[in-house]
Amino acid sequence: MDEGIRESTLTGLGSSPRAAFAAFLLRRLVSGVLLLAVVTAATFLLISLAPGDTAEVLAGQSGADPEYLALIRERLQLDRPLPYQVGSYLRAAAQGDLGFSAIQGRPVRDAILARLPASALLAATALALAALIGVVLGTIAATRRGGAIDAAISLGSLLAYSMPVFWLGQLLVALFAVRLHWLPAGGMRSADEPGGALDVARHLILPGITFALLLAALIVRVTRTATADALGEEYVSTARAKGASETRVVTRHALPNALRPVVTVLTGYLGTVLTGAVLVETVFVWPGLGRLLYDSVLSRDTPMLAGLLLFSAALVVTANLVADVVYRILDPRTRFR
């Protein structure tokens, strides 16, 4: 491992773009891991600061089995000074051991993994929907800057951005589920005839739209600003001078450059998908991580909360890394630098 690092760092100093990219990736990876380690350590410090015996706090319930408490004490070296405890906790977390949730009745990692697919489905749907709507509307607004359409799109996006998601979700439930009976009010599958992709899709519509709206509002605004800026650049004038059609100028020249800030917003949200989804998943009783977080808050499930906190931080760090990589791919200048 050490040899590998030294080698890529050395070649990174060379002129080969691929080696430079590898070195860049490695640097970001290392700083991401360090960041996560600090967050993990901080989480454990918080737990040890909480009133009461650390082992009992981690056991998640008072009057836990003494043998179990002894096991926790031994594993995390709770009888030794704090640095050792933090070290043990870090080592365990690095191995994917986030502790055991007495309330869920299973390891924290398993509970998170069990809820992940539902969350991923909701998040992917919302992100895809939002990206589509956001980029299209944002580009339209940018090409008609100062006009009535632009003003309408801008105001609409600001309105959508100001909408509390839980209230919007509630209104949609009241209208489409309670009053019109068109769509289910919550859950992921029907109780009477569960299963089937179509059934899940029907349940996905309302939470998907609710979640996507906020995100789309953000993407519209970023796309509009970035595309408008790009349209003022010299390469756009050059393209126009060469006789390129306006459609070609926008879609082939301006938009690709404008997409970079959009990627930042999208990946930025990828990391906060968990928290953004808490409210949506609570309103629509969606069985994802957000709902798990909500239940853990209500039941004061410390190991679960700590695990979700770390998982969320890991998502943010990963998303930032992905954003950096996509950035480099989208920006030819960094490829040849």
Add this chain to the structure above:
Amino acid sequence: MMVRLLLGSRRLAVGALVLLVVLAATVFTALAASDPFATSETILRGPSLAHPLGTDELGRDVLTRVLHGAATALKIAIAPALVAALVGTAVGLVAGYFGGLVDEVLLKLMELTLVVPRFLIALVAAAFFGGHLWLVGVVLAATFWPSTGRLVRAETISLREREFVEASVSLGASDTWIVSRHLLLLVAPVVAVNSSFQAGQAALIEAGLAFLGVGDRNLVSWGAMVADAQSYLGVAWWTSVFPGIALASVILALNLLGDGLADVADVRGRTRL
């Protein structure tokens, strides 16, 4: 140019107007001494002369509660954003102007605090220590300032290289003078825009926490009102619609304010929104 200024100032005006109305409402309710927790026999009654916005499941007057909720929303919107603006501007100016090790350390610190989403931190903190409004405010201020700081740092770095700084230095100006007399004024518009958006976000987060049931139970929160209304959606729409409108209006007003400011000061696209 004129179009943008006009559009900007109109948004600014609408946003400011709504906020003034909300402020007036809080002053009015503080003077009227009506009890938002007073229950009555008339439960889930629709809007009428006696109860213009109807009553909720405990017979409490929805209008009174909506008015009282304004104070909660304004407090949480203003205080954390203000603290973050002060701290973030100071840190960002220092990091951006002096650079070097100071910058490196401050930047790492700011990155660190941005790793865990603030709503998550606020949620966990509220779950363990109770969702007191001041606690939520502290969490928000602590998580708002790094984004303000990063923004100011980036602005400062681009300003630092400009000729007027060189000119000031050659005229014998000290670092303190340059930072406090020149740079501070130049980053102020971006900070103001950013703070308006943060204020809107703060109101949204407080309402979200209250909606999840971990808000301050001693105060009236629009988020909690919307949550209480969840069970009566089919029979009493007014218990959800009116607090929701109030909440959305305040957030929209703050965002309009930020948006208008951004256009007037010509700093659009430099803040995140």
